Amino acid sequence: MNLKDIEILKTQYLKEMTRLLNFSEEELAVIHSLNIFRAYKKGTILLKEGQFSKTSYYLIKGCLRSYYLVDGEEKITAFFTENEQFSPSCIITNKPSEHYVACVEDCLVSIGTPESEKMMLERFPRFEKICRLYSEELLVKQQTAFDHFKIASPEQRYMNFVSSRPDLLQRVPQYQIASYLGLTPQSLSRIRKRLVKTEQYLHKVAI
Amino acid sequence: MNLKDIEILKTQYLKEMTRLLNFSEEELAVIHSLNIFRAYKKGTILLKEGQFSKTSYYLIKGCLRSYYLVDGEEKITAFFTENEQFSPSCIITNKPSEHYVACVEDCLVSIGTPESEKMMLERFPRFEKICRLYSEELLVKQQTAFDHFKIASPEQRYMNFVSSRPDLLQRVPQYQIASYLGLTPQSLSRIRKRLVKTEQYLHKVAI
Secondary structure: OOHHHHHHHHHHHHHHHHHHHOOOHHHHHHHHHOOOEEEEOOOOEEEOOOOOOOOEEEEEEOOEEEEEEEOOEEEEEEEEOOOOEEOOOHHHHOOOOOOEEEEOOOEEEEEEOHHHHHHHHHHOOHHHHHHHHHHHHHHHHHHHHHHHHHHOOHHHHHHHHHHHOHHHHHHOOHHHHHHHOOOOHHHHHHHHHHHHHHHHHHHHHHO | OOHHHHHHHHHHHHHHHHHHHOOOHHHHHHHHHOOOEEEEOOOOEEEOOOOOOOOEEEEEEOOEEEEEEEOOEEEEEEEEOOOOEEOOOHHHHOOOOOOEEEEOOOEEEEEEOHHHHHHHHHHOOHHHHHHHHHHHHHHHHHHHHHHHHHHOOHHHHHHHHHHHOHHHHHHOOHHHHHHHOOOOHHHHHHHHHHHHHHHHHHHHHHO
16 A cells, blocks of 8 residues: 555545544544554554553454464464454453454554543543444354354354455465364365365256 | 342342442432343243344343254353343344353343333433443453464363353353363363373372
8 A cells, every 4th residue: 555545545434434423523623633544564463462552453444363373373363354443352351462463464544542532432422322332233243253153064164254254265365264264274175175066066956 | 049039139239230330319210110120940041043032131140051053953152140141133133043042040130122221321321331341341351252262272172161160160061061162072071081180190290
């Protein structure tokens, strides 16, 4: 992303948020004054194990991955893309991070800190309701994703991923998708081959 | 639980909530008028697959389990005990439930509906902040639990469970714990035997 692209994206984002949340002139002025935008290059690590960050990120453009290092091996637990938010658990737990967060692609984000959020909520109390509804929605989405992960076979897990996050298939390397699904790259490769054969078989039957 | 026990628990609950949330007389009067308490016998099913309930439950006493039926087999995805809340995803998704919720023990709960919550939040806007903070806290807890489930080996998963939910070991049958951990009862049994041997070995070394 060059500077011109970043400026275009910032303007689009504020326009879209104004449409969705009906920002007043005063609210927009405060948002502008907060200097909330950050651009990061692909590969940048935003949070490391042991760090104590309280910065949360809302993705305007790009993709983040969250991962743990277990015996030197990267175990990916989440991807975040456009219009998704990542808040480090440190904000609530007051304990250092157990995991890493890194940019899978060049990213443009808006950042939040407990201080800026407190100030915004005190000044514009209507944001309390917006934030509550957003958190409640995320909670249900996350609970459903956790449930589906638990009850699915590895093959179903991959199919759920393909249907719920088709964009990520093109954006993320296959070994990272395998890690995210709790599979080895070899298992994922076998599953994909099996599914392709089934699709070809189903196609023949249909003809 | 007999009627006397239920009355004692209700009084304790309202006293504790008044202490934590600093209820005013007016707020307490409205809560009393809402008739929020329900007692259910062990085995009662509160939500079934295909139902469209919008009732949420806050556990005052007892234990609930949430499960899916996959090819006739019960796959448990969550337990809820004292001071935990279960909200069906229907509230947010407007789709019928994919899973079941049942009482593992006799339960006393306080219930909420979108209508009662809307009324309370409109009448007492300070509850917006309380509900937002509660949802944000739950979100982080749930994300961490999901991460730990993903990155852990079956043995570690059981050890995490023992350290994070020791009370459930006594309250829930072992086959339900196995299901919750994504294990067969046989695997869980082998893991427990291995751990007992390791503990005995560690104990000998320590002597």
